[in-house]
Amino acid sequence: MEYSEEKLFEEKVFKDPVHRYVHVRDRVIWDLIGTKEFQRLRRIKQLGTTYLTFHGAEHSRFNHSLGVYEITRRIVDNVFASRPEWNEGERLLSLCAALLHDLGHGPFSHSFEKVFDLDHEDFTRKIILGDTEVNQVLSRVAVDFPRKVAEVIEKTYENKLIISLISSQIDADRMDYLQRDAYFTGVSYGHFDMERILRVMRPREDQVVIKQSGMHAVEDYIMSRYQMYWQVYFHPVTRSAEVILSKILHRAKHLHEQNYTFKHKPHHFYSIFEDRISLQDYLKLDEAVFLYYFQIWEEEEDQILSDLCRRFNNRNLFKYVEFDPAKEYKKLAKLSVLFEQAGIDPEYYLVVDSSSDLPYDFYRPGEEEERLPIHLLKKNGEIRELSRESEIVDAISGKRRTDHKLYYPADFLEKEKARPEMMQIAQILELNLDNGTI
Structure with a gap:
C-alpha cells in the first residue's frame, strides 16, 4: 500500500473541548503530528498576551491546528464526499494544509513579527520545504507534495476550492479559532451553529458556497467574529500587554x-537582532524561552529594560485613554516634551496603539488583501454574494472600524504627582491624581 493511502491499525483520537474528539486515521497525519516542528506549537499560545486579560486563554497553536484539521476532515469526508465537484485525490492535501497552516508562528507571534519584521507564513513555507521532519513526512507521499502543501497555505495552489477551505471569509481556520478562543476566554460571543454551516456547505469549482437556507447561520457566524474581535482580540488590557512586550523587544535590540x-x-x-536568523534558530524559539529572558532581564542595569520586564511578568500594565492621533497630534507632542522633562522616555512609556478590523467585505479586485466573499447557492442554482441577500451583513460590509488608545504608566505619574510636569500631564490626559482615578 502506498504511504499516502496507509491507515492506522486503529483510529487515534484526541479529546477536544470544542469538537469533542479529533479523529486521525491517516498514517501521514499521525506522523506529521509527531514531528518536532509540529510539537513545538504546544509551546506557542494561540492568543499571545490575552492570558493576562482572560486567565483561561492558555491554549496553544497546537490545539487550534488540530481543530482546523478536524473541521476540514469533517468537510471533505462527510460533506464533500461523493459530490462530483470534489476531487477525492485532493483529500490528503487538504488535511495536511489544514493541519500545518500555522506551523511557522513564533512566540507571541504578531508582536514578535512586527518588531523584527518577520513573517510567520514565510517560516511556514521554510519548515514545509526545508530540512525538517515535516518535510521528510510530506516527501514520502510524493516528491512534489511538500510544494503543493505550501502552495495551498500560500493561496497560490491551482485548485482554489482547497484554498477556500482553510483561507476565506468562512473557513475551517476561523470556525475553529472563534469557538476555541470563546471557550478558553469564557465569553459567549464566539459561539455559532457550526453544525448547520457544515451541513449547508457545497463545493464549487473555485470555492465553497453556502446553501441559501443556511444564510442565518452564516449571519450569526459573522456577528460572532465581529464581537470576538472587539471584546477579546482587541481588548485594551491585552493591547497594553502587547505594547509592553513590543517595547521590551525593541529595547533589547537597541541595547544590543x-x-x-x-x-x-x-x-x-x-x-x-542582527537580521540573520536561520530556520534552525527560529525553531529554537518558543514562549518559554522569551519568558526566561524576561525574568532574567529584570536584573539588568538598564532601568528601562528592567522595568518593562518587571511590568510584563507581574502584570503591572500601562493605563490608557481614548486618543485620536489625527486630531490630537499636538497633544501627543506636548506630552512627549513633558515626559522627557520628567525623566520618562516617551519612546517606551507613551505609546499610541491602533486596532482595526473589517468584519466582512465583498470582492475588491486589485486590493492588497483581496477577500474572497461568501457566496450563497439559491434554490434555482444561482450564486449570489452574501451581502446582496442579507440586510444584516450588508449593514457592516466594507465598513472598517478603527480604535486608537494612548498608553502610559499611571504608577509613574502617581508616584511623582507633586512635580509640576506630572500635574500638567494629568491635566492633558484629564486625570485626577488626587483621588486616584488614573
Whole structure:
C-alpha cells in the first residue's frame, strides 16, 4: 500500500473541548503530528498576551491546528464526499494544509513579527520545504507534495476550492479559532451553529458556497467574529500587554546595537537582532524561552529594560485613554516634551496603539488583501454574494472600524504627582491624581 493511502491499525483520537474528539486515521497525519516542528506549537499560545486579560486563554497553536484539521476532515469526508465537484485525490492535501497552516508562528507571534519584521507564513513555507521532519513526512507521499502543501497555505495552489477551505471569509481556520478562543476566554460571543454551516456547505469549482437556507447561520457566524474581535482580540488590557512586550523587544535590540553588555547574554536573540536568523534558530524559539529572558532581564542595569520586564511578568500594565492621533497630534507632542522633562522616555512609556478590523467585505479586485466573499447557492442554482441577500451583513460590509488608545504608566505619574510636569500631564490626559482615578 502506498504511504499516502496507509491507515492506522486503529483510529487515534484526541479529546477536544470544542469538537469533542479529533479523529486521525491517516498514517501521514499521525506522523506529521509527531514531528518536532509540529510539537513545538504546544509551546506557542494561540492568543499571545490575552492570558493576562482572560486567565483561561492558555491554549496553544497546537490545539487550534488540530481543530482546523478536524473541521476540514469533517468537510471533505462527510460533506464533500461523493459530490462530483470534489476531487477525492485532493483529500490528503487538504488535511495536511489544514493541519500545518500555522506551523511557522513564533512566540507571541504578531508582536514578535512586527518588531523584527518577520513573517510567520514565510517560516511556514521554510519548515514545509526545508530540512525538517515535516518535510521528510510530506516527501514520502510524493516528491512534489511538500510544494503543493505550501502552495495551498500560500493561496497560490491551482485548485482554489482547497484554498477556500482553510483561507476565506468562512473557513475551517476561523470556525475553529472563534469557538476555541470563546471557550478558553469564557465569553459567549464566539459561539455559532457550526453544525448547520457544515451541513449547508457545497463545493464549487473555485470555492465553497453556502446553501441559501443556511444564510442565518452564516449571519450569526459573522456577528460572532465581529464581537470576538472587539471584546477579546482587541481588548485594551491585552493591547497594553502587547505594547509592553513590543517595547521590551525593541529595547533589547537597541541595547544590543549600542554594544550594551548584558549580565546574561541573550544567545537566542543574537541572530534576530542582527537580521540573520536561520530556520534552525527560529525553531529554537518558543514562549518559554522569551519568558526566561524576561525574568532574567529584570536584573539588568538598564532601568528601562528592567522595568518593562518587571511590568510584563507581574502584570503591572500601562493605563490608557481614548486618543485620536489625527486630531490630537499636538497633544501627543506636548506630552512627549513633558515626559522627557520628567525623566520618562516617551519612546517606551507613551505609546499610541491602533486596532482595526473589517468584519466582512465583498470582492475588491486589485486590493492588497483581496477577500474572497461568501457566496450563497439559491434554490434555482444561482450564486449570489452574501451581502446582496442579507440586510444584516450588508449593514457592516466594507465598513472598517478603527480604535486608537494612548498608553502610559499611571504608577509613574502617581508616584511623582507633586512635580509640576506630572500635574500638567494629568491635566492633558484629564486625570485626577488626587483621588486616584488614573
